Amino acid sequence: MAIENTSVSVTEALRRAKSVLETISLTIVGEVSECTVKPGYKAVYFSLSDDSSVLPCLMWRDSYDLCGFALRPGMLVEVSGVFTAYAAKGRMQFQVRRLTAAGEGVLRLQVAALARKLEAEGLMRAERKRELPAFPSKIALVTSPRGKAVHDVIRTLRRRYPVAELLIAGVQVEGEGAVSALTEGIRLAGSHPGVELLILARGGGSYEDLMPFNAEQVARAVAACPVPVVTGIGHEPDDSIADMVADCRASTPTAAAEAAAPATMEIVSRLDAMARLLGKALSHSVIERAHRLRLIAHRPVFRDATCLMSARMLALDSAAEALSRALPVGIGRAAEAVGRSRDVLLRVGPKLTERPRIALGDASRRIAQQGPAFMERATGQWTLQAARLEDLSPLAILARGFAVCYDGAGERVLRSAGDVTAGDRVRVRLAEGELGCVVERADTEV
Template sequence: MTQLSFDDFLVEEEYLTVTDLTKEIRYLLESTFREIWVEGEISNFNHHSSGHMYFSLKDENAQISCAMWRRRNQELFFTPRDGMKVVVNARVTVYEKRGNYQLDVLQIKPAGLGELQLAFEELKNRLRGEGLFADEYKQPIPLYPERIGIVTSPTGAAIKDLVTVLRRRFPAIQIVLNSVRVQGESAAAEIAQAIDEFNEYGKVDVLIIGRGGGSLEDLWAFNEESVARAVFRSQIPVVSAVGHEVDFCICDFVADLRAPTPSAAAELVVQNRDGIAARLNQMLEFMSGSILDRIKYQREKIQYIKNSYAFRQPEDLVVQYHQRLDDISRNLRKSMSRKIDLNEQMLNGLSKRLALLEHNNVLKRGYSFTFRCSDGKLISRANELNKKDEIEIKFYQGKVFGTVNEVEG
């Protein structure tokens, strides 16, 4: 009889390691669910100090772990929170160390505008209850600001419109831009910080914050509580100019003045140069006419006294009227002297403002004028020139000539 060993009973089979099996599962899941949209409710939300977001997406019967890496979540227009219904664009993947499958999230969107609108109304009602919208806290906008601070994107349409209108209405106005992102998750923090920085800087007369139009999602940074509170605590008057005329944001209600568009904000903040000159002329004419009317009235009054019957009365009446006449003359001289002093002060002030409009004074402050030599046209934009155009640049003292080598913008 042949004796059999235990090894003779073993059948050769292929075995998978845990790592091999996990990799196979990962391959099957990732190749089957390359990029999908999943709807659910956020729970266990955690914005880690690394910048990554971790949360669960659940419905009534199941839940799945999710991760959204920092480089992707920086462009979110809202802050996710527990209980929010969302739709995520994601890939199914496997976390091999734990053998768990999860969603690698590429995008997150609210499940509907209702979620954002509800958040908007909740914050608006709460801030109104705290008094942030009350008229008693509104600061007046200066009538003649000399330096304007702007909080917006350096590349958007808003800054171009603002600068164009401001320069057209009052070329001598000084503009200070604090560049920020106007949408995405970090936009609200940047806007609030820019407002605070202007208040620390303290050298502007009024602030304009805003951006061009867009969807509710695009404008959401201006609905964030951090921006509203920065506007409220600003010691510098703030003009809100967000979106188009039909768009309303939380910061519109908190700001000292709301403008329907960035261009409208520029027109509201800065007076037209020609309008200022016209008003100055009206004031001069009014003051001159007022003084002449006063002189005429006093002369007629004196003449009336001289021609009156009482003036020809006995000596005591003559003395009495002489005293009255002396009083009137003395008061008239005092009044005229005060008015002349006041008018001199006003005229000096008006002359200084008019001097700002004179082009040599603009040049004296470091600006220059550029002309195209071929036709003498004043150049205000780079795209008005072509390569090899001959140009003349005029300074406060002297001028230079040159040739355009390259045009940008």
């Protein structure tokens, strides 16, 4: 490149540099280290970096809003654009025309979309999360049988809460097939008889290694688990989807075991506190009852038992005295009333009985005169009615040689030969007596 001898101004130098730079179009992959997105700004400013360099970038706001995600430090992105120079400050920067997530960034966007979906369904609501049992008798652990996490949990539970029974479901926690293995492990361990709490754990790893715990199937298995779930996944500050759905999230497997089971000293402390409260309550109850007993013991009835009956004895004496005074007076008044009634009856009695006596004499004479003729007519009528009833009586029909046939039990009258078959037993009622018969032949046509 030829070097010009002509001097130019700073502005002209920057203009020429800009014109050259803007002819270079590149696609760059880097990690977002700084990002400034402010309302009202027409551009978004951020920096991309790698192990040794930092590149200032800008992107016009309308293009940024179309990329579909928000930038944040630590995100790996792929940008396409051109270099440009800012003449006012003499600074070079990369003007981004296209922005996409790269590598882990794509995974994070997928996880964020799933988190929003599950949150909209209510799986992350605080009121849905269940309280952990204070003293679980049986705990299930779903983790890799060969990782460090299983030993951390076992060691912590033995130290803090050795009385709990531990059920270990060893499953694959990363790689192909981990999602289905975790889902099935949670389902089986959570429904195992006697299990009161489930721990889902694994050791640290890269974001990609932890992706099975961000799977929708695993999250739904955690939400559907019949017992509370405590998660201790990795050592990263980012929460997995399983952490968000679980009833309790711990940062490590060890912390998950500590959250799931109380320490032995904590149990002893609780028992001591309960014993003190019980002692205070018992002492208060004894003091209160002793006070009540003293009050009762000082009542007059316990000092002199006769005072319990004295009031009633006085009342009984008063009643007896009143009765003794009132009885002679009452008897005298009743005797006077009886005497007055007797005098009235003696004066009025003959007049009251004379009219009924005359009426009774007249009735006796009429009966003596008309009685025989009335009895004769009544006897004739009764004889005629009896003869008519005799003619209508079923017994009179039987007396003329007819009979009534019943079934073997004698409960139903047989009106047709079709009601029986040969060999059936029947009962025949005659005018005098009854026959038990066996049917030899039954013909409905005669």
